[in-house]
Amino acid sequence: MDKKKILIDLKFLSNLNNGFGQVCMNYGRTWSSICPEDMEVTLLVPEDYIGKFGNNLKYLKHSKKYKYFPFLLPSYDIWHSITQKVKYLPFNTKTKKIISIHDFNFLYEESEEKIRKRLKRMQLRIDLHDKITAISEYAKKDIINHINLKGKEVTVINNGVEFLDSDKAQIPAFVQTNIPFFFTIGQICEKKNFHVLLDLMKIYPEYNLYIVGENFREYALKIKERVKNEYITNVFLPGAISENEKIWLYQHCKAFLFPSKFEGFGAPVIEALEFGKPVFSSRYTCLEETGKDHVYYWDNFEAEHMKAVMDKNIPAFYADEQKIETVKNYAASFSYERHINAYIKIYQEMCLEKKKRKNIIFNIYAYFKMAFS
Numbered sequence: 473m474d475k476k477k478i479l480i481d482l483k484f485l486s487n488l489n490n491g492f493g494q495v496c497m498n499y500g501r502t503w504s505s506i507c508p509e510d511m512e513v514t515l516l517v518p519e520d521y522i523g524k525f526g527n528n529l530k531y532l533k534h535s536k537k538y539k540y541f542p543f544l545l546p547s548y549d550i551w552h553s554i555t556q557k558v559k560y561l562p563f564n565t566k567t568k569k570i571i572s573i574h575d576f577n578f579l580y581e582e583s584e585e586k587i588r589k590r591l592k593r594m595q596l597r598i599d600l601h602d603k604i605t606a607i608s609e610y611a612k613k614d615i616i617n618h619i620n621l622k623g624k625e626v627t628v629i630n631n632g633v634e635f636l637d638s639d640k641a642q643i644p645a646f647v648q649t650n651i652p653f654f655f656t657i658g659q660i661c662e663k664k665n666f667h668v669l670l671d672l673m674k675i676y677p678e679y680n681l682y683i684v685g686e687n688f689r690e691y692a693l694k695i696k697e698r699v700k701n702e703y704i705t706n707v708f709l710p711g712a713i714s715e716n717e718k719i720w721l722y723q724h725c726k727a728f729l730f731p732s733k734f735e736g737f738g739a740p741v742i743e744a745l746e747f748g749k750p751v752f753s754s755r756y757t758c759l760e761e762t763g764k765d766h767v768y769y770w771d772n773f774e775a776e777h778m779k780a781v782m783d784k785n786i787p788a789f790y791a792d793e794q795k796i797e798t799v800k801n802y803a804a805s806f807s808y809e810r811h812i813n814a815y816i817k818i819y820q821e822m823c824l825e826k827k828k829r830k831n832i833i834f835n836i837y838a839y840f841k842m843a844f845s
Contacts, residue, residue, distance in 0.1 A: 475512040479548040500525040502808040572604040575736030576614035596842040611759035632811030633742040642716035653680040656726035660692035663734040668773040746803035750789040
């Protein structure tokens with residue numbers, strides 16, 4: 473039996489502090505233990521990751537030369553772009569292409585001119601792919617409302633969420649172990665909305681708050697300035713941390729706080745539930761879809777309201793052993809094994825489908841417009 477050749481684009485392994493980088497890492501780890509008999513899987517990776525995920529996989533080194541000379545790429549039956557930030561694609565007309573869309577957050581963050589340009593680029597990317605998936609129903613709705621799908625359907629496959637091994641927990645050096653704390657994580661940028669937690673912590677003097685993530689952007693610097701100028705002594709921004717430190721913070725926090733305004737899926741919400749922790753979240757974008765009734769939601773960001781919601785629900789959560797078990801089971805349903813197996817099914821279906829012929833001139837035009845815009 474001839475095996476179908478599948479290429480999975482994991483080029484964002486080059487930045488593990490980015491959400492896409494973490495997704496790529498989890499793809500690599502999961503594929504290392506999944507070996508479909510009818511598929512030969514190749515991972516497109518930075519040079520440092522050649523061979524990292526085991527010998528049952530093949531590897532292709534990510535190289536900028538493929539952006540300029542895509543005809544140099546080897547031949548594959550299916551090419552999977554696992555994020556919407558596609559850098560290059562093969563020119564081989566027999567290769568079927570699938571793209572996974574994580575979010576259209578730029579619709580809510582940027583100026584009309586920038587939105588117009590980004591939608592144009594996104595349209596080109598989708599035009600070049602045969603199959604489109606979205607990581608949430610919310611993302612699917614944005615795609616349908618803003619892209620001409622030209623008869624293509626959008627399939628929702630929720631993101632996988634990394635299994636975090638409790639035995640690997642490592643206490644971070646910055647933690648004050650004698651003080652209970654709240655925890656949140658993400659790139660410290662405006663869309664995460666972390667600044668609303670500062671006034672909350674002013675009326676929670678008995679707790680610390682650790683806001684963990686890359687903290688060099690202007691938004692993070694403004695939060696640090698407020699912490700200093702307003703003498704908020706119980707809020708800390710330690711920067712990026714290791715996975716083992718993240719595990720410890722999930723294990724030991726009193727609650728996980730997530731006031732984000734823009735998410736494609738909201739993986740930290742599921743990670744916190746994995747550890748049986750009460751999660752308090754905004755209702756924006758996909759977060760209610762992701763957390764369902766396993767999460768507590770703020771209706772606004774007034775400090776007194778936020779505190780009232782937390783004071784009511786934290787004791788009730790920890791008093792309900794069945795609730796804790798339920799949220800853990802819910803989190804476990806987002807395994808990467810389930811996620812990858814859903815894609816394997818799609819690959820198999822795509823291999824059976826007849827490839828639709830495209831105008832080669834348009835294909836070349838769309839490719840270079842996408843790659844260099």
